[in-house]
Amino acid sequence: MDNVDYLSVAVDIAREVGPLLLQHYEQRVAVEYKGEFNLVTTADRAAESLIVERLRNRFPTHSIVAEEGGGVDRDSDYVWHVDPLDGTTNFAHRFPAFATSIGLVYRGAPIAGAVYDPLRDEMFCAEKGAGAYLNHQRLKVSGASRMNEGLFATGFPSGRRHKEMNIHFFYQVSMLSHGIRRAGSAALDLCSVAAGRLEGFWEIGLNSWDVTAGLLLVEEAGGKYGDMRGGPYELGGLELLATNGHVHTEMVELFCDIYAGRYRFPLIPVS
Numbered sequence: 001m002d003n004v005d006y007l008s009v010a011v012d013i014a015r016e017v018g019p020l021l022l023q024h025y026e027q028r029v030a031v032e033y034k035g036e037f038n039l040v041t042t043a044d045r046a047a048e049s050l051i052v053e054r055l056r057n058r059f060p061t062h063s064i065v066a067e068e069g070g071g072v073d074r075d076s077d078y079v080w081h082v083d084p085l086d087g088t089t090n091f092a093h094r095f096p097a098f099a100t101s102i103g104l105v106y107r108g109a110p111i112a113g114a115v116y117d118p119l120r121d122e123m124f125c126a127e128k129g130a131g132a133y134l135n136h137q138r139l140k141v142s143g144a145s146r147m148n149e150g151l152f153a154t155g156f157p158s159g160r161r162h163k164e165m166n167i168h169f170f171y172q173v174s175m176l177s178h179g180i181r182r183a184g185s186a187a188l189d190l191c192s193v194a195a196g197r198l199e200g201f202w203e204i205g206l207n208s209w210d211v212t213a214g215l216l217l218v219e220e221a222g223g224k225y226g227d228m229r230g231g232p233y234e235l236g237g238l239e240l241l242a243t244n245g246h247v248h249t250e251m252v253e254l255f256c257d258i259y260a261g262r263y264r265f266p267l268i269p270v271s
């Protein structure tokens with residue numbers, strides 16, 4: 001691995017995209033459908049073009065995986081995973097929770113990541129082995145050791161709804177914790193775990209561009225991630241659980257019970 005300051009590049013580009021997103025946000029963007037409920041806006045495309053152009057100019061030999069398809073496939077050890085606008089549904093409805101996520105993977109492992117929330121001017125960033133930061137302040141996961149002391153987040157992908165089983169997990173976690181937030185940006189949810197604002201986050205069906213930067217933040221802030229059954233998580237894998245580390249085993253045990261059909265709290269019928 002070479003000595004380039006990849007993180008600064010990712011941070012600068014993510015910050016540059018902020019005003020572009022905000023301009024579209026103020027104007028109310030035109031929405032198109034990629035699937036039945038899967039939205040894309042002119043802002044997603046404009047932001048992605050800018051990010052990909054900047055990365056291509058700076059690192060012409062690197063691969064880029066970008067959500068809206070503008071990436072480049074090269075034979076490289078370095079792969080950028082780019083979500084130009086994470087939280088598109090929020091953005092389209094003017095619900096204020098979205099971010100740009102830019103992560104770099106070297107030989108399969110995240111080494112640099114930036115997630116920028118332009119509405120709050122919050123820049124979350126992390127470099128492998130060098131810690132995670134929010135606007136220059138070092139981040140550390142929360143110290144809560146039990147689920148019943150914790151606040152959690154999850155998400156529901158816009159596609160594959162008929163296969164979605166997360167509602168079972170949602171209900172069981174809601175019965176055992178301070179509650180669950182579903183704010184609509186997986187990248188920001190992961191940053192919230194890194195920042196100690198949440199004890200854990202899980203989702204079924206995320207993509208590499210949603211999570212590459214956020215997972216490095218969680219790890220560098222002292223947290224832990226894996227699949228939802230206690231195994232390792234591969235980028236782009238189906239199930240993801242990221243926590244402050246302390247509640248990880250408790251959550252995996254709960255999730256294994258749910259997968260096995262052992263529901264600790266039966267859903268009451270609607271009467």
Ligand code: IPD
Binds near residue numbers: 087
């Ligand atoms: C979505 C958000 C959302 C998550 C979905 C993602 P997008 O990304 O991260 O929180 O629940 O699974 O697809 O489409 O807004 O970039």
Ligand code: CA
Binds near residue numbers: 083085086186
């Ligand atoms: Ca996304």
Ligand code: CA
Binds near residue numbers: 044083085088
């Ligand atoms: Ca997106």
